[in-house]
Amino acid sequence: MKKTVLYDSHLLANAKMVDFAGFMMPVVYTSITEEHNYVREKAGMFDVSHMGEFYVKGTEAEKFVDNIFTNDVVTMNNNQVLYGMMCYPTGGVVDDLLVYKINKDSFIMIVNASNIDKDFDWATKNNTFDCTLTNESENISEVALQGPLAEKILNKLTDFDLTTLPFFTFQYMKINNKDVLVSRTGYTGEDGFEIYADHDVILNVWNEILAEGKENVMPCGLGCRDTLRFEVALPLYGNELSKDISPLEAGLGFAVKLDAGNFIGKDVLVAQKLNRTTRRIVGLKLLDKGIIRHGYEVYHNDTLVGEVTTGYKSPCTGETVALAMIDRPYDKLKTELTVDVRGKRKKVVVRNKKFYQKSYKN
Amino acid sequence: MSKIVKGLYYTNTHEWVKVEEGFAYIGITDYAQESLGEIVFVELPEEEDQAEAGEEFSAIESVKAASDVLSPITGIIVLVNDDLEDAPELINEDPYENWIVKVEMENKSEINKLLSAEEYKEICE
Helix, strand or coil: CEECCCHHHHHHCCCEEEEECCEEEEEECCCHHHHHHHHHHCEEEEECCCCEEEEEECCCHHHHHHHHCCCCCCCCCCCEEEEEEEECCCCCEEEEEEEEEEECCEEEEEECHHHHHHHHHHHHHCCCCCCEEEECHHHCEEEEEECCCHHHHHHCCECCCHHHCCCCEEEEEEECCEEEEEECCCCCCECEEEEEECHHHHHHHHHHHHHHHHHHEEECCHHHHHHHHHHCCCCCECCCEECCECCCCCCCHHHCCCCCCCCCCHHHHHHHHHHCCCEEEEEEEECCCCCCCCCCEEEECCEEEEEEEEEEECCCCCCEEEEEEEECCCCCCCCEEEEEECCEEEEEEEECCCCCCCECCC | CCCCCCCCEECCCCEEEEEECCEEEEEECHHHHHHHCCEEEEECCCCCCEECCCCEEEEEEECCCEEEEECCCCEEEEEECCHHHHCCCHHHHCCCCCCCEEEEECCHHHHHHCECHHHHHHHHC
16 A cells, blocks of 8 residues: 555544555545535645656657647647546546646646556557656655635745736746645635645645644545535546546536547547537436435436436535436436435436536636 | 443444333444544434344435444334434434434344443454
């Protein structure tokens, strides 16, 4: 089992640790709801050192990324970050990821911890370009500071004025005179930052943020990371995305540029867009009591029409809601369906999947 | 260190039983509620349902996951703790005060197969 550089810090903070993608990671420190609300109202800090980082360098780095990534790399500015997917030729998803453009010859890809090996194999196999691809995941640690007070706290520690850092951009800067990469990104629906650096630097950054933020920041575990991304309908690989689910079915058309250059899987996605997908991710609201969860079957009368991909009692709204992959035409708003919960059918209705409003800073 | 109450009977799946006037009150232990975290829903059985020893009769939903509650004994459920319907968090607050069901035991000797407080304590360590 791998440990991040913050492992001892988590134990000291009384975290409940779990195995996640081969890493011992904190799932919760105090309570998922308290941590969730801290991110929505103040600031929460996550150890995300388990995420994977690949460097792409060389004269054809841009061509390589453009060929493997669904979003439009060619129009990216330097220091911009872009969200998108790598797809199989079938249109199914290898992984969802962030691409950081340093310049035309140098990119960083940030991938899910659970997919690092698979992604690196896939990327390497498809590297027919004049560039080198290296897996730096073991050498880089990462923390995410998320929430409305994140800017105020982190700005006291950086030598760069973060108020001038636009959403989905990054800069190299210093914290305590040590090199870090900071991007205005995250996966919670709140304003916030992700900080990448060497292991020992991240250990220091973690402690500095806790000391600077005091009562306005708390360490947050994977438990609330999932409820936070869920409330704002951000997909999780393995739930809303998989090798059998296309980005269009997942509702991620905004990150798939079908009118730009070629990328692996494009043909299938173009056809899907033309003919409409046969199913898509929607929101469900539970009308009966209970909780509906990942893997539960969804029915229209006695016809199986889909499956729940993530479900929670939303910490912010108190409603029991879910994301679900539903066959058309049962995906229409206000359609009444049922979900099989341990053998009992519970009533749900199709609703908008944005359970909570994002509050990003532009 | 989670709390264990003397005089109750326990299972290795972290349920407790309190016997009073021939009836069994069943709940989950402090260890169980701590491991689950915040409880957001308790799926209750109906009165007059049959409870079977070792079988699931209720489900407890924490923020993160659903867990079955297994009946330590066999019998008829005569009363369900309706308070849990609107306030499932009562189990977090006091797991030994907030029983889930009251069961009329079919075979009182079944209780002897359960764990004592001392035996249960060893499991939690």
